Amino acid sequence: MTDRTRLRDLTGPEIAARAAHEVLFLPLGSIEQHGPHLPVDTDTHIAERFAAAVCARVGGLVAPGYAYGSRSRPISGGGERFPGTVSLSAATHSALVNDLVVNYARHGHRRIVLVNGHFENTAPAVEGVDLALERGADARVLMVNWWEVIGADALDRIFAGDFPGWEAEHAGIVETSLMMHLDPTRVHTDAISPLTVEITPPPYTVLPERPGLVDPSGVLRTAHGSSAAIGEAIFEGAADAIAAVVRTEFGVAGGVER
Template identity: 40%
Template sequence: MPGTTSLDGLTVTSIIRDVLKELARHGVRKVVLVNGHYENSAFITEGVDLALRELRWDGIRDFRSIILSYWDFIDQKTIDAIYQGDFPGWAVEHGGVLETSLMLHLHPDLVDMSQVQDHPPATFPPYDFFPIKPEWTPESGCLSSASRASAEHGQLILTVCVQGIADALRTAFD
């Protein structure tokens, strides 16, 4: 996709590990990582795990980290308000209504809704296949249409996520 900058998973893992170790070395003891891309989840977790292991080797045992994915705080009530019973599922919410709505709320100048393609959600088999078959992914790269996205939905999503993340941080670091 135009404008996409990708890192290998090993690079993401190494960056997370190295940054956390350096922060800890400088005295930081609590770090929050907010994930915005599902496919990065395993690499972020691995980076945190490796950092914790290496910090323990160095005698640093009081370092804490929490990994949050913003979508984990979007509850069913919010999904129902946005989709009105027609939610295509998390597996295809990639460049769809939720992400586009957030951008319309936060940075409307970066969204051109006239470019949104209205297409049915992508369908995938219950397994991973490599190389990925191009016909399984819509040409736009969006796995479900963002045609119903709005700034109002984005404001609702942001409010719910901020509250959920704030509650999680109070609980985790209490």
């Protein structure tokens, strides 16, 4: 069945009729190891699901994203030494965003939302948007990291005041819980260790990346205690928050311009 919100399912004339009137959502992800219990496309899958959920709330179109993200760093993603992590340079990632924004704007898309699921994408993606605007792209672009829109009060409620902190979140409780909610058959729950990781990445960058900066598991802190219920609460709360931001910045309500 054709999904009328998925740009890839539409014809050129159908897209042309909707481009100027609807918000375009572009998910950004990564192919990056997420410990022994989550698939390497975790960031991509979560970004795609958020893009679809927000689109369902405010209306619009979801563009095909791309799976590869900017280079993983030990302090935030485990780094590049783990098998399964395949990354783009910041310059390449920025150039991809640049070209995508220019091309979508050229075809009449005036409101574009980048829904990001990978921390290291943030700066290169913003740079790509800036370059696209300098090239004359006639569009307004909103960049959203899904984890940044969840309020502290919501986290306190979900975690009963014991949220472990975003600095611990790579294949930790939040991402694992989200995947338990969104795609439970791909979560290897038997591989989740109840033990806290033995190595915490240092609060600085050393290059070239050397062994021993990250726990051998590739996890920054244990995912023990994750659940589908936590994942559902985070997903629904973040999707609602992103939708509110889109309405505020782009003046839409249920997909209709105010």
